[in-house]
Amino acid sequence: MSGPIEPLLAVKGLSSGYGPVTILREIDIEAAPGSVTxxxxxxxxxxxxxxxxxxxxxxxxxxxxxxxxxDITRAATHHRVDQGIxxxxxxxxxxxxxxVEQNLRLGAIAPRARKNVSERLEDTFRRFPRLHERKGQxxxxxxxxEQQMLAIGRGLMAKPRIILLDEPTLGLAPIMVKQVxxxxxxxxxxxxxxxxxxxxxxxxxxxxxxxxxxxxGRVQLSGPGPxxxxxxxxxxxxxxx
Amino acid sequence: MSAQLLFAALVAGxxxxxxxxxxxxxxxxxxxxxxxxGDLVMIGAYVSFWMLSLFGLPPVLSIxxxxxxxxxFGWVIYVGMFRKLLATPALAQRLEANSLILxxxxxxxxxxxxxxxxxxxxxxxxxxxxxxxxxxIAASGNRLMLFGVALxxxxxxxxxxxxHLFGWSLRAVIERRDAAxxxxxxxxxxxxxxxxxxxxxxxxxxxxVSMTEQITPFMGFPFTIAAFVVIVLGGLxxxxxxxxxxxxxxxxxxxxxxxxxxxxxxxxxxxxxxGVLLLRPQGLFGKAIKIR
Numbered sequence: 001m002s003g004p005i006e007p008l009l010a011v012k013g014l015s016s017g018y019g020p021v022t023i024l025r026e027i028d029i030e031a032a033p034g035s036v037t038x039x040x041x042x043x044x045x046x047x048x049x050x051x052x053x054x055x056x057x058x059x060x061x062x063x064x065x066x067x068x069x070x071d072i073t074r075a076a077t078h079h080r081v082d083q084g085i086x087x088x089x090x091x092x093x094x095x096x097x098x099x100v101e102q103n104l105r106l107g108a109i110a111p112r113a114r115k116n117v118s119e120r121l122e123d124t125f126r127r128f129p130r131l132h133e134r135k136g137q138x139x140x141x142x143x144x145x146e147q148q149m150l151a152i153g154r155g156l157m158a159k160p161r162i163i164l165l166d167e168p169t170l171g172l173a174p175i176m177v178k179q180v181x182x183x184x185x186x187x188x189x190x191x192x193x194x195x196x197x198x199x200x201x202x203x204x205x206x207x208x209x210x211x212x213x214x215x216x217g218r219v220q221l222s223g224p225g226p227x228x229x230x231x232x233x234x235x236x237x238x239x240x241x
Numbered sequence: 242m243s244a245q246l247l248f249a250a251l252v253a254g255x256x257x258x259x260x261x262x263x264x265x266x267x268x269x270x271x272x273x274x275x276x277x278x279g280d281l282v283m284i285g286a287y288v289s290f291w292m293l294s295l296f297g298l299p300p301v302l303s304i305x306x307x308x309x310x311x312x313x314f315g316w317v318i319y320v321g322m323f324r325k326l327l328a329t330p331a332l333a334q335r336l337e338a339n340s341l342i343l344x345x346x347x348x349x350x351x352x353x354x355x356x357x358x359x360x361x362x363x364x365x366x367x368x369x370x371x372x373x374x375x376x377x378i379a380a381s382g383n384r385l386m387l388f389g390v391a392l393x394x395x396x397x398x399x400x401x402x403x404x405h406l407f408g409w410s411l412r413a414v415i416e417r418r419d420a421a422x423x424x425x426x427x428x429x430x431x432x433x434x435x436x437x438x439x440x441x442x443x444x445x446x447x448x449x450v451s452m453t454e455q456i457t458p459f460m461g462f463p464f465t466i467a468a469f470v471v472i473v474l475g476g477l478x479x480x481x482x483x484x485x486x487x488x489x490x491x492x493x494x495x496x497x498x499x500x501x502x503x504x505x506x507x508x509x510x511x512x513x514x515x516g517v518l519l520l521r522p523q524g525l526f527g528k529a530i531k532i533r
Binding site: 019055056057076077078081082086087089093094095096097098102105106107109110113154158 | 331406409410412413416417419420422423424425426427428429
């Protein structure tokens, strides 16, 4: 996918971590516009840290993050959201004490997203009818799967140019996992650019245009998603077969 | 008799609710334990006294002066002391405990500066002290104004939190700072505005208090304690429950003192405080929220 197309997101030589602990070591990844890019790897490989660093919740130690050609390595999180880099975080992080509708409307707080909020709210309700049924309810009272839909819907309200979907199926029942992947397919069809981090490596690589396999904070392998799935080493080491 | 007591309880309750509202907003959004909160009430009271004595400005207008002055002080404290500390996760973690000591320092400085400037003599003034009689109640104008302004500010804040986008972002920061940032909330700005609002509310409460009581540089501490009792009753950071708890404290204090004697006032308040901490540390109205 990279090559002639200019990547929307380009991470080069990125290192970061928590306190004295280094998690990411010299990471290079790219995401082409309109594509699904998957980050897979075991627990602790650094997927969530990478997502948080791209979103600006954790500072980058070295390297750079470019979005649409601009260097955003030092930009504040809310400025990145305003540029269209929207994280749907691991563990959903919905506001339990706000209603579903308030959660969604708050998703459109970035200045770039403040126009036509009601129309986008309608779009989001059309995509997730369950949220419409529950719009007056406190977000904390919903099931895990519903909260995941809310977290994605809240992200869509920000008019994302790239969606960072961090572990969207973590802790969900198998039927909800299927639904989440169906949503990802829909979003791709609608032209969204998605960076997806998943423990469910096979499912993620199968739908990904391009995939990166992370191990101990480094990119171990990369390539078009379906090709990675077919590599014998990948199957043996990462897909459990 | 009992209608009169009811009115007294409402007046006391509205004042407690207002003072605690400012403290609760600052604690909720910034996790700062502002032990100097009552001293801002004192500053507001002195603003009102001097505005009336020097310029003949009535308290109803001093409200705006006190709000601006205390709100401005909040801005100075935030920009000068806390912005950098809050932005560094390692320091921010320790800040909640350290803020108690920092604000104790601020409290001592404020009290002594005012005492040096204006002496520690108790002062007071007469304003709206004509008595209105209705529905079996004799109510002075200043108490009616205190009740009206305090209630209006509390309700106004609740409506703001419920219906305004900035109010939601404030609640989002109270619930989860990191998630608020993820959504695109400018957390730094929310914190700055909130500390200004919290401090301004304390200043306004001071103006209201000065209409009905004598003021001294050391009058603030009991308000700090009462405010802490209220927000512990309601659950730290829970704005609506804090307001309800403010009125609850007003009722418990007023009726408790009427049934026993004024000497039991402190025992009632501190007893309630200790009792709630022992039996329901999450607050009377707090409930454990499950986040899946």
